[in-house]
Structures are given as structure tokens and as C-alpha cells.
Amino acid sequence: MDIYKLENLKKRLEEYKIEDEKDTYVFRVNKKYATSSSIFFIMISFIAIYSLYKELAGIEKFSVFRMIMSIALIGYSIFAAWLLFGYKIVIKKNVIIAGKVSIDMQEIESATVKIDRISAFKYDRFLDIVTKDKKRVKLRLNIGNDMLFLKLIQNYIGDKLEIAY
Structure with missing residues (x-):
């Protein structure tokens, strides 16, 4: 998937189906x-x-x-x-755990998938999360099965998940 084609991401996210619902999902760096x-x-x-x-x-x-x-x-x-x-993002029930950061999905005010700069000449996809207490957390989406990750978040927070074009 071309990371710069975010307009296709929304359609693919709507079509994506979660097959086996679990309490805990672990996402690691993609291969x-x-x-x-x-x-x-x-x-x-x-x-x-x-x-x-x-x-x-x-x-x-x-x-x-x-x-x-x-x-x-x-x-x-x-x-x-x-x-x-050692990089991993865990979704346990309705909590996102990334390293030392723990975000309760009920406390999310908005979440935006966008392309952002990671170095002088390199860009990548990020999930930019803003909580109700105005904390901003950026999670880099270079994980395996990022569609499942985004679909799980979309299921918990609904329309608060946006995809910036």
C-alpha cells in the first residue's frame, strides 16, 4: 500500500472486517x-x-x-x-498502551490519521490522538496489520477517527 494514498484508506477501513474479536491485541513493527x-x-x-x-x-x-x-x-x-x-502497541479492552503511554479510548477527543515528517526527508503515517485533557500523542503506523489497529480504534471511538487527506 502506498502510504501517501490516504483517500483509499477510508474506503478500505470501512470494508475491513474483524474476524476473531479478542480482549488483547499486540501490534509490532511491520516486517x-x-x-x-x-x-x-x-x-x-x-x-x-x-x-x-x-x-x-x-x-x-x-x-x-x-x-x-x-x-x-x-x-x-x-x-x-x-x-x-521492543516496539509494540497493545490494545487491551478499551486502552491503548504504547511503551509508557496508556490512553483510555473513552478519553479520546479526536484521532487523526495523517502523514507527518519523521526526519528531514522522510515522511510516514501517524495516528495523532488528542485526549479530553488536551494531551497529544502521536503513534507511528509502521506496524503490522495497521488496518486492524485502525478498525479497532474506529469501533471504540466511532466518528472521532478522521483521515486527513
């Missing part, structure tokens, strides 16, 4: 995003490990700066992989 990110982190780790190996084996001249950079890159890769694979 395409996880695979591409994993390849990036693995490449960074291998380059850093190879650089450390060359320095410690004496193939290249030892440099404290290069060693610190290699260790920092390995640490960054491990931390980023931990964040990537």
Missing part, C-alpha cells in the same frame, strides 16, 4: 521496516567489528579514536535493535 532496519544495523555492526579486529590484530595502526567510534557504533546498533524489536 518490511524491521528487515530494512535490521540490515542497516547489521552492516554498521560488521563494519565496526571488522575495524576493531584490524586494530586489535595489528593489521592497522592502533587508534584510540577509531576504537571508541567502533565501540560506540556497536552500542548504537544494539540499542537501536533493542528499540526496534
Whole structure:
């Protein structure tokens, strides 16, 4: 699905049917995003490990700066992989739990699916939630089965879920 075609999303959301209703749903990062990110982190780790190996084996001249950079890159890769694979959004009865954030769906004033900037040149779909106490929470929709996620929210909050074109 092209993420920039939000006009099709509303029609697809109306047609989507939930087959097995459960009390708890767990949504993790979608496989395409996880695979591409994993390849990036693995490449960074291998380059850093190879650089450390060359320095410690004496193939290249030892440099404290290069060693610190290699260790920092390995640490960054491990931390980023931990964040990537630890990311999950849980819908338990009528509560959305994303990390340390917990949102009762009865307290949602509005929820909007829109495309927003995540970095200088990259855009992605977000669910922008505003609660009755004016708290704003943005959930990135790079999850597996995002249609089920949006349909569950739509079933709980009804017309408060909007799709911005």
C-alpha cells in the first residue's frame, strides 16, 4: 500500500472486517521496516567489528579514536535493535498502551490519521490522538496489520477517527 494514498484508506477501513474479536491485541513493527532496519544495523555492526579486529590484530595502526567510534557504533546498533524489536502497541479492552503511554479510548477527543515528517526527508503515517485533557500523542503506523489497529480504534471511538487527506 502506498502510504501517501490516504483517500483509499477510508474506503478500505470501512470494508475491513474483524474476524476473531479478542480482549488483547499486540501490534509490532511491520516486517518490511524491521528487515530494512535490521540490515542497516547489521552492516554498521560488521563494519565496526571488522575495524576493531584490524586494530586489535595489528593489521592497522592502533587508534584510540577509531576504537571508541567502533565501540560506540556497536552500542548504537544494539540499542537501536533493542528499540526496534521492543516496539509494540497493545490494545487491551478499551486502552491503548504504547511503551509508557496508556490512553483510555473513552478519553479520546479526536484521532487523526495523517502523514507527518519523521526526519528531514522522510515522511510516514501517524495516528495523532488528542485526549479530553488536551494531551497529544502521536503513534507511528509502521506496524503490522495497521488496518486492524485502525478498525479497532474506529469501533471504540466511532466518528472521532478522521483521515486527513
